[in-house]
Amino acid sequence: MEKNVKDIASYTYLLGTAIKETCQRDISLLTELSKKMDASDISNNAESLKLISEFALDYGFEYIAVVDLKGKGITNSGQQVSLTDTWQLKEVLGNAGISGSVQLSWENDNILLHVPIKSGSEISGAIISTCCKDNITGVLSRGTYFEYGCIIDSKGNMVLKPGHDGIRVDNIYLLFTVSDNNIDKIKLLTESIKSKQSGTLTFKNSGEKYILSFTPLGINDWYFASVVPVTAAMKDTSLIIANQIGFCAFLLIIFMGISLDINNSQKSYLKQVEKLAYNDLLTGQRNYTKFVIDANKLLSIAQNKKFAAVYFDIANFKYINDVFGYETGDRLLCHIADTLVSLLEKNGIFSRINADKFVALFPYSKKSEVAEFIVLLLNRITAFSELNEHNYKFKVYAGIFCSENTENMNITAMIDRANIAQKSIKHSNILYAYYSNELREAILREKEIENQMESALQDGEFIVHLQPKYEIRSNKIVSAEALVRWQSPEKGLLSPKEFISIFEKNRFIIRLDTYVFEKVCEVLRNWIDKGYEIIPISVNVSPIQFYETDFVPKYSEIKERYQIPDEYIELEFTESIFFENPEILTKVLEELKTHGFICSIDDFGSGYSSLNMIKDLPVDVLKLDGLFFRKGINGDRDKAVIKSVITMAKELTMKTVAEGVETKEQLNFLNLIGCDMVQGFVYSKPLPVEDFEQLLWGEKLAQFCC
Incomplete structure (x- = not known):
């Protein structure tokens, strides 16, 4: 029991220190950002957004906002923010005696970390971040006792509640039930907090015994506390605490290091678990804590060498665990470690960060x-035999950062950049892929688009253009395809290539698809109401939209609401959908x-190009990809392929459309082989719709209007 108490006390002390260092690290970074800003940046939302977006990307902040003296501003996601609480605004902007310093405060379930922005000696605004709370939650979640960890203030109020339901109370003193004779324990806790001391005690709650350990954070009047049931603590804590010390050590190292005031018995204890703290228990190799230490040493003593940092993981690793079992998954991870040992030998180092994520660092010449x-x-x-025996092919995605000058580079920054490179190719x-400034700029552009997409949709910046489809035989417009364009006030007209792939990744495409579909219904309804001779319009449906459970009822409801006659809206599905799940597709x-x-x-x-696979699908129209025509129709083989596709489609009673046709020669050939x-x-x-109407009806428009 004594050892259990000691383990939890060490865990609490180290994790509390790590939380403090996390906050201080974020404060230092935000302070540096504040030095780059002045009053003109605060009043210019576009400039503020650019600065904080780049900063958030480079340093891993999830949320940053810039506010003016009225508490109004913008976040790194492009959202408007307003601090309406007078007390909160004073805290953020700084008040008498603390101007230029940083405070942490708690508001609306968020830990706010804020730094005043100064123009000369005057405060002109502030930078705010809630990243600190996310980091603290992340720190707690990495610990074995994470569900028992919490943050309290000097009155015992919970600033950050523990995850365990049995101890989720508003004030820690509520855990000390009177019936369990806890009066002495309450007095001990009160006196320790009053004197700003760490402490450990045991108490009972409804007959169950708990260990409470607490330590001051040095942030406001906050304490980090662990409230652990003795039944949970009686497990093999030597292994548990080793893991916690390893993780905490990692945090302390990357946040500039600190000098721990630990008594002799604690130092002795740490030496006993140092080996466990620096090794990955699964692979037996160095863990990420030790990797960071060794990597920074390597970079510091070999500043004239070129180094490559690699970050990689396994695609769908959870699927491997679920289908083939966790033991197979563990053996795959050990296989990766053995492979790295074999390839790197003594020329580089590596570690497993967590789960299936690995990093490596090695020198190179070319x-x-x-x-x-x-x-x-x-x-x-990927030659792992256990999965190959089941004919399961898996992918590994890797990001690489090559540093030709390591003088001003630490391993954390290098791994962050390798991670960015890896994320750019996920699901491709x-x-x-290599990290580059071009990649960074592309990610920032992507972030900028994401920041603007919500307001663009609300403000009607996405507009529908119509491209006519001509019947070859009659040379008349018989249909049209709706294509979306983004009319940006700042950037002008943007083509779909600049934003569709981004929207597919973040699923905003679902809302945009629906928006375009409804706009097409509006166009058709307008034509009907004005007595125009309407034609069908086709609308693209993304695979993400297709797999939404409400896709069919949603589109049907919109069509019925606008009272669009049947067979005047065509839904275009990309070829890939037709081969992923034919049964579901047929039903839909x-x-x-x-x-x-x-x-x-x-x-x-x-x-995929297989008509045989779609012969049983209830499809009305087949559109030949423009790739057929962009590369030109050269030679008998090209012509034979296109002719066979059109001939077979006709046999399946499908209409055929050739898109991307640009020359008279292509047009004549398609007419010859019977393309519709x-x-x-x-x-x-x-x-634009107005120009399309003029093309379609011309002088008849005046007749319709009359």
């Missing part, structure tokens, strides 16, 4: 050596057709 190493590494990892067919298509929609396959030939419709610049580019 960049081609880095690529050779990565290819060899990925090939050896590219298995590794049949349901859509009962609601009067025309269904088509878009971009056919871009990926053509869409492309050979006839017209996508047009």
Whole structure:
């Protein structure tokens, strides 16, 4: 029992210190940011957004805001923020005696970390972050006793409540039930807090015994406390506490290091678990704590060498654990460690961060050596025999940062950049990528687009253009495709290539798809109300939208609300959807057709190109991918392929549309082989609705209006 109490006391002390260092590190970073800003930046939302977005990306902050003296400002996600509470605003901006300093406060379940911005000697605004709370929660969640950890103030009020339901109270003193004779314990806790001392005691709550350990954080009047049931503490705590010390040591190292005031018995205890603290218990190799120590030493003594930092993980590792079992997953991780040992030998170092995430650092002379190493590494990892025996192929995605000058570079910054590179290729067919300034700029542009997308949708900046589809035989417009454009006040007209892929990643495409669909319904309804001779309009449906459970009822409800006649809206699905789950697809298509929609396959030939696989699907239209025509129709083979596709589609009673047609030669060939419709610049580019109406009806518009 005595050892259990000692273990928890050490854990509490170290984790409390780590939390303090986390806050101080964030304060220092935000203070540096505040030095780069003045009153003009605060009043300029665009400039503020650029500065804080870049800063958040570079240093891993989830939330940063800049506010003026009225408490109004903008966050790094582009959202407007307003501090309406007078007390809170005074705290953020700083008041008499603390101008220029940083405070932490608690408001609306957020720990606010804020730094005043000064123009000369005058305060002109403030930088705010809630990243501190996220970091603290993250620190707690990494510990074995995380559900028993909490932050309290000097009156015992819970600033951050523990995760365990049995001890989630508003004030820690409520845990000391009178019936369990806890009066002496309450007095001891009160006196310790009053004198700003650490302490450990045991008490009972409803008959169950608990260990309470607490230590001052040095932040406001806050204490970090662990409230652990003795039954939980009686487990093998030597191993548990080793893990905690290892993790805490890592935090202390990367946040500039501190000198721990530990008594002789604590020092002796730490020496006993140092080996465990620096080793990954699964692989037997160095853990991330030791990796950071060794890597920074390596960088400091070899400043003239080039180093590559690599960050990689396994795609769908959870699936491997779930299907093949956790033991197989563990053996795969050990296989990766053994592979790294074999490849790096004594020329580099590596560690497993957590789960399936690994990092490595090694010197190189030529960049081609880095690529050779990565290819060899990925090939050896994916040659894991246990999964190959089941014919399961898995992917490993790696990001690389190459540093030619390590003088001003620490390992944390290098790994962060490698991580950014890795994230840029997730869910793609590219298995590794290098970090570059261009990649960083691309990520910032992506972030900028994400920051603006909500307001752009609300302000109607997304506009619908219509591109006509011509019937070849009659040379008349018989249909149109709706294509979205972004009319940005700052950047002008943006094409879909600049934002669609981003929206697909963050799922905003669902809202944009629905928005465009409703706009098309508005156009058709307007034509009907004005007595125009309407034609069908096709609308693109993203795979993400397709798999939404409310997709069919949502689109059907909108169509019915605008009272659009059947077969005047065509839904275009990308070719890939048709081969991922044919059973579900067939059911959805049949349901859509009962609601009067025309269904088509878009971009056919871009990926799978198998008419045999779609012969049983209830599809009305097949659109040949523009790739067929962008590369030109050269030679008999190209012509034979296109002709066979159109011939087979006709046999399946599908209409055919060739998109991306640009030349008369292509048009004549498609007419010869019996293609039904053509869409492309050979006839017209996508047009604003008003221009399309003029093209479609011309002089008839005046007749319709009359």
